Every structure is written in structure tokens, then in C-alpha cells.
Amino acid sequence: MKNAVNKTISGIIEIARGMATIMKHFFRPSITLEYPEKKPDLPPRFRGRLALLTNSDGTDACIGCKSCVKVCPCVDLIQIETSKDPETKKIVVEQFTIDIGRCIFCGNCTEICPKNAIVSTDEFELADYSRESLVFDKKALTLDPEKSQRLRDKKEKEVK
Numbered sequence: 623m624k625n626a627v628n629k630t631i632s633g634i635i636e637i638a639r640g641m642a643t644i645m646k647h648f649f650r651p652s653i654t655l656e657y658p659e660k661k662p663d664l665p666p667r668f669r670g671r672l673a674l675l676t677n678s679d680g681t682d683a684c685i686g687c688k689s690c691v692k693v694c695p696c697v698d699l700i701q702i703e704t705s706k707d708p709e710t711k712k713i714v715v716e717q718f719t720i721d722i723g724r725c726i727f728c729g730n731c732t733e734i735c736p737k738n739a740i741v742s743t744d745e746f747e748l749a750d751y752s753r754e755s756l757v758f759d760k761k762a763l764t765l766d767p768e769k770s771q772r773l774r775d776k777k778e779k780e781v782k
């Protein structure tokens with residue numbers, strides 16, 4: 623009989639403890655998110671999908687120096703083909719490919735770029751059905767001048 627009473631009392635205490643924990647968390651703001659209906663607030667330096675910027679006149683900001691290729695820890699992830707303009711003698715970037723499926727988003731390429739031509743965007747929903755569709759060519763990577771300027775402004779604010 624005494625044993626049954628003790629068990630009942632300890633059961634009541636445990637229920638009270640459980641209820642106290644529920645009440646403690648009930649009034650706290652939720653830390654989970656109803657994704658994908660609600661999107662997370664990303665930190666300012668979030669490193670998402672890479673993109674190539676253009677100048678205000680629509681020309682490539684990239685000068686084809688290939689520093690990003692050298693600094694990327696994943697071999698052959700960035701591939702760049704260049705040629706030399708016979709008239710201006712300037713390097714022309716013919717092809718620029720990034721295999722985003724293999725990218726580890728370390729940001730090395732964006733840090734090393736002397737022209738800030740390659741940047742991280744806040745795009746993170748990159749899932750796809752094939753690895754091939756995650757290989758982005760120059761056209762897919764290049765942003766128009768307006769978007770490019772927006773990203774430049776954002777990057778400048780981060781530095782300040």
C-alpha cells in the first residue's frame with residue numbers, strides 16, 4: 623500500500639515537472655520555421671550559389687585571370703576558357719563553368735578575385751534531380767548590371 627502511494631506521488635511530481643517545462647517553452651518565441659512557406663533570415667555574409675557580375679555597360683567584370691581556379695580547393699570545379707581579342711589585345715572570357723554540385727561554398731574564389739567579379743548570392747535552394755544540371759555555364763552564372771550593382775552595394779555594406 624505504502625509503495626503504491628509513493629509511486630502515485632512520484633508520478634504526480636513527474637507530470638508537474640513535465641507541465642512546467644511545457645509552460646516555460648510555451649511563451650518563448652519559436653525557433654523552428656515552417657519551411658518552405660516561410661524563409662529563414664540569412665546572415666549578411668551567407669555564402670550561397672555563386673554568380674558572376676557584369677559592369678554597368680553589360681560587359682563582364684571578370685578579366686579571366688583564373689585566380690579563382692587556382693585557389694579553389696576542389697580540382698577542376700571552376701573551368702574558364704579565354705581568348706585574346708586581336709584588336710584590343712584584351713582577354714575575353716569565352717566560357718566560365720562552375721560545378722555547383724561539388725562546391726563547398728568556402729568563399730575562396732570570391733575573396734581572391736581582384737575585380738570582385740565572382741560573388742556569393744543568398745540563393746540556397748539548389749537541389750535538383752541530376753548532377754549535370756548543377757553545372758552552371760557562363761550564361762547561367764552571369765547577372766545583369768542591375769542585380770550586379772545590388773550585390774556590389776551589399777558587399778560594400780558588409781565591409782563597413
Ligand code: SF4
Binds near residue numbers: 699720728729
Ligand atoms: S566557393 Fe570554394 S569550392 Fe566553391 S567554387 Fe569557390 S573556391 Fe571553389
Ligand code: SF4
Binds near residue numbers: 683684
Ligand atoms: S572571376 Fe575573378 S578571379 Fe576568377 S578569373 Fe574572373 S577576375 Fe579572375
